[in-house]
Amino acid sequence: MSRVPFYLRDRLEALNERVLAERFEASKLPTWERVLLTWFTLLAFWVVITSSLEPASVVSGAVVTLIVALFMRDLLTEDIRRSGHIAEKILYFALIYLPQYLVIMAFRLLESNLKVAKNVIFMDIKPGIVKVKTDLHSDTGVTILANSITLTPGTLTLDVKKKLGETYLYVHWIEVETLNREKAGEKIKGDIEEWLKKVFW
Amino acid sequence: MLEVLLLFGEAVMLFGALGILRFPDVYTRLHAASKCDTGGAMSIILYLVLTMDAPGIVKAKFLVLAFLIAMINPMVSHALARGAYRYGVKPEVVVDMYAWDNP
Numbered sequence: 127m128s129r130v131p132f133y134l135r136d137r138l139e140a141l142n143e144r145v146l147a148e149r150f151e152a153s154k155l156p157t158w159e160r161v162l163l164t165w166f167t168l169l170a171f172w173v174v175i176t177s178s179l180e181p182a183s184v185v186s187g188a189v190v191t192l193i194v195a196l197f198m199r200d201l202l203t204e205d206i207r208r209s210g211h212i213a214e215k216i217l218y219f220a221l222i223y224l225p226q227y228l229v230i231m232a233f234r235l236l237e238s239n240l241k242v243a244k245n246v247i248f249m250d251i252k253p254g255i256v257k258v259k260t261d262l263h264s265d266t267g268v269t270i271l272a273n274s275i276t277l278t279p280g281t282l283t284l285d286v287k288k289k290l291g292e293t294y295l296y297v298h299w300i301e302v303e304t305l306n307r308e309k310a311g312e313k314i315k316g317d318i319e320e321w322l323k324k325v326f327w
Numbered sequence: 328m329l330e331v332l333l334l335f336g337e338a339v340m341l342f343g344a345l346g347i348l349r350f351p352d353v354y355t356r357l358h359a360a361s362k363c364d365t366g367g368a369m370s371i372i373l374y375l376v377l378t379m380d381a382p383g384i385v386k387a388k389f390l391v392l393a394f395l396i397a398m399i400n401p402m403v404s405h406a407l408a409r410g411a412y413r414y415g416v417k418p419e420v421v422v423d424m425y426a427w428d429n430p
Contacts, residue, residue, distance in 0.1 A: 174391055177384045231397075239366040242359055243342040246349055253355055254422040276401035277365060282358055283405050284412060284425060296425045298354045298408065298418070305422060 146263060159212050160203045165195040167202060204266070206326060219325065227321055231274060234316075238279035245300065254302035255284060258295045258311045260319060267326030268293055274318045281314050329377055336370035339363050352419050353411045361404035369393050 155163075168191035176183055245251055262268050272283040275297060284296040297314055304310050343363025350356045372393045376386045412418075412425065 171391070174384065174387045177388055179384070235362070235366050235369070238362045239339045239342075242346055242362050243339070246342050246346045246359065249349065251350070251355060252421055253418065254420045255418065255425045256422065257424040257428070272405060273398065273401040276361055276404060277397070279362075280358070282354065282361065282408060283401075284354075284408050287428075296428075298358075298420075300355060300358055302421055 150263070155203060155206055157199065160199040161195050162212070163203045163206075164199050164201075165192055168195055204264075206266075223321065223325060227318075230316075230318065230321070231277065234274075234278045238277060241279040251300050252302055253298065253300050255296055255298050256302065256305065256310050256314075257307065258297055258314055259307060260293045260295060260311075260315070262293060262319070262322060262326060264326050267322050268295075270326070271295075271315070271319060271322055275314060278314070278316065278318075329374060332370050332374040332377075336367040336374070339370065340367035343367065353416050354408055354418050357404045357408050361400055365397060365400045368396050372396075 169188055172187040172191055173179070173184065176187065260268065260271060262271060268286055272286060272295060275281050275283050275295070280300040282298040282300075284298050287294045287296070299310075299314070303313065340363060343359050346359025346363065347356050350359060372389055376389045379386060379389075
């Protein structure tokens with residue numbers, strides 16, 4: 127990209143941004159689904175936090191969370207993709223995607239704890255900062271990916287940078303195995319990115 | 328039998344503290360802090376949820392606590408690492424692609 131003249135590069139960036147924005151607008155959820163999802167999430171949180179199932183508490187919580195959800199509908203669910211009916215979507219998410227993610231992350235957390243213990247005992251570290259490309263564009267997806275990378279064995283996210291519609295992560299790796307960007311990406315991200323691409327934009 | 332979870336959590340916390348003492352620089356110490364705190368705290372909370380004598384909705388509160396720990400701990404370690412790099416703490420590394428792109 128560095129050899130392209132300046133005017134062409136500006137035009138290319140503008141075009142890329144417009145294409146991305148149009149694809150983003152086309153894959154958004156409808157408004158009422160966003161309000162409904164935010165409302166259910168907030169209501170579940172309210173019930174757990176107050177820890178009472180009396181009708182007065184639940185009804186007042188439902189009214190307040192509905193008002194909040196009407197204003198804040200874009201905050202939580204803006205980056206979720208659209209596919210199929212809403213009931214199908216919720217069932218898929220609750221029965222397949224969420225347990226899959228929890229199982230993957232539980233085993234990775236266990237492995238990373240054991241690996242830190244091994245590193246502490248033997249001190250066999252060779253740290254380095256590598257750059258990794260991701261296919262995700264949305265803020266929520268990149269946030270969850272960065273947090274998952276921090277919890278996977280031997281890696282810690284340093285910074286996120288967006289350039290020309292592509293997202294790059296700078297990862298501090300405690301034992302550098304390869305400098306090739308694709309191989310390092312496969313080793314660091316694993317199957318979490320594939321999982322995230324099904325749900326988030 | 329479930330005490331294995333408690334013992335595992337405490338051992339992991341101990342290794343995290345050892346790692347903070349033994350590793351050479353800020354970033355490797357943050358590795359030990361973030362991973363071991365998350366794993367150890369979540370394992371201890373899981374033990375409490377499984378053995379506590381309380382109604383289910385109070386146990387759900389503990390699960391919310393575990394979720395918040397799992398969300399916030401990596402975020403805080405990321406913010407600390409980035410802040411340390413921006414402040415000028417040099418990492419002891421074999422390759423530093425972040426410095427190549429931000430001269």
